[in-house]
Amino acid sequence: MAAVFQGLKVIDSATFVAGPAAAVILADFGADVVKIEPVGVGDPQRVLGRLPNLPKADHNYAWTVAARSKRTLGLDLKTETGRTILGQLVRSADVFITNQSPASRTRLGISYEQLSEINPRLVYAALTGYGETGPEAERPGFDAHAYWARSGLADNVRPDLESSPAAPTLGMGDQPTAVTLYAGIVTALLHRERTGRGSYVTSSLLANGVWSNAASIQAVLCGGEIQYRLPRKATRNALTCFYRCADDRWFMISLVQEERDWPRFCDAIDRSALIEDSRFSALATRRANAAELVALLDDLFASRISSDWQRIFQAADLTAAIVAKAGDLVGDDQMYHAGALVRAEWMPGRGAIVDSPFRISGVTKRPPSPAPELGQHSGEILEELGYSDEEIARLKVSGVVG
Structure with a gap:
């Protein structure tokens, strides 16, 4: 069965994680993605x-994830x-994907207005740090700042x-933002199918960070107040907490339906006497004595080691994880x-790669292929545009193409 996006042509002119990752998802479902590089x-x-x-690794894992x-195509x-x-x-x-700022797009001749004149059916996807308009529209932003800190x-x-605040891991905000951008692109493709017209898709790291933090921000918008976590030994709830196991691994329990699960929890950990212990038997006293329960x-x-606890909690159908x-x-x-994860025999080490995070029944995902070397397909792509070998050679000598 043909991939759902077979024949779809995508230009990835973005860099630094979210935009390129959205293009990877399109490629996974069969799109021909051409990466534009300096x-x-x-x-x-x-x-x-x-x-x-x-x-640290011998293989260029960051480039594999992105490309x-x-x-x-190397292009000046x-x-x-x-x-x-x-x-x-x-x-x-x-589809055209960019993460250049609005002003930079115009200077480079790649704004939506400029490219849609060439191709009115183009779906143009732009990702920024802080949005397309306003006083911070031109401000550069990585996910650590716009998604993680600012939200x-x-x-x-x-x-x-x-x-102190913790720093995010590489791409922690970019990768989910890529899924948002992909969703916007696919929605615009459906719009094009119905209207015959392309459109301008925009998203930002800031908007995605706020979306991820929606519950807290909505609470404040409603006049609420943020409840900051307390230190473990002074926690409000001992049953949504982390515990260190005998193998020095942490184990997280999340008994959010506490009244229902309290007796089952006590039986599972072989502490049935706690069920009727006056300090913990009722929700109010259990919360009041949470620090004492944490110590216990x-x-x-x-x-016991963490894997033992994992088996115990799974057997009791209680929500927990190492x-x-x-x-x-x-x-x-x-x-x-x-x-x-999906198998990729060409990948060093374990022969596997992180896959895009969804599947569709009846739709084939293309097996991942290696990220390209710099300029690997420049000649091939220019030939498809009708350039001769001599013209391609001259373009490379002049530095226009790499």
Whole structure:
């Protein structure tokens, strides 16, 4: 069966995670994605994995996440010839993705107004840090700032009011934002199917951060007040808490239907006497004595390894989980059943890759292929546009194409 987006032509002119990741999802479902890169140095995401505090690996994992299953064209958009070549690509394209600021798009000749004149059926997807208009429209923003810090998420997830905010992992806001951008693109494609016209899709890291923090922000909009977490040993609720196990791994329990689950929880941990203990038997006293219950459970959870507790809680049908490390996931079969990981024999190490996070019955996803080398497909793409070998050679010598 043909992939759902077979024949769909996508130009990925974005960089730094969210925009390129949206294009990866389109490629997974069969789209022909051409990645536009600066001549010579290429996309800066090629060297992102060299930054301090990021995982170290011989394979360029950051570039794989951003560019797998794409073709690449090195193109200098600051030259008239480079913009002419881009215009030729746009003429037959279905989707164009950028994360340049509004003013930069106009300077480079790649604004929606400029490209839609070439192709009125073009779906133009623009991602910014802080939105298309307003005093911060031109402000650059990574997900650590626009999604994580500015949205209030970095403040809300602190373990307690005195703790400093935690920095997000690479792409933690970008990857979900990519799914939003993909959703906008697909919605615009349906709109085009019904109207025959392309459209201008916009999203921002800020809007996606606010969406992720919607419950807290809506509470404040309604006149509410944020309840910051208290330190573990002074927590409001011992049954939505983390506990350290005998193997030095953390175990998280989340008994949100506390009245129903309290007797079952006590039986599962072999502490049935707690069910009628006057300190904990009622919801109000259990909350009032939460610190005392945490101390008791700290001793209990420290007596067994995390996998033992996992089995106990699963058998009792109670919501809990071991706090995983990234290394735990590579040998976890459930990751493949869930579609989180997919086999890729060309990938060094475990022969697997992180997949886009959904499947559709009756629709084939294309097996992922390696991220391209710089300029790997430049000649091939120009040939498809009608350029001769001699013309391609001259373009490369002049530095317009890489």
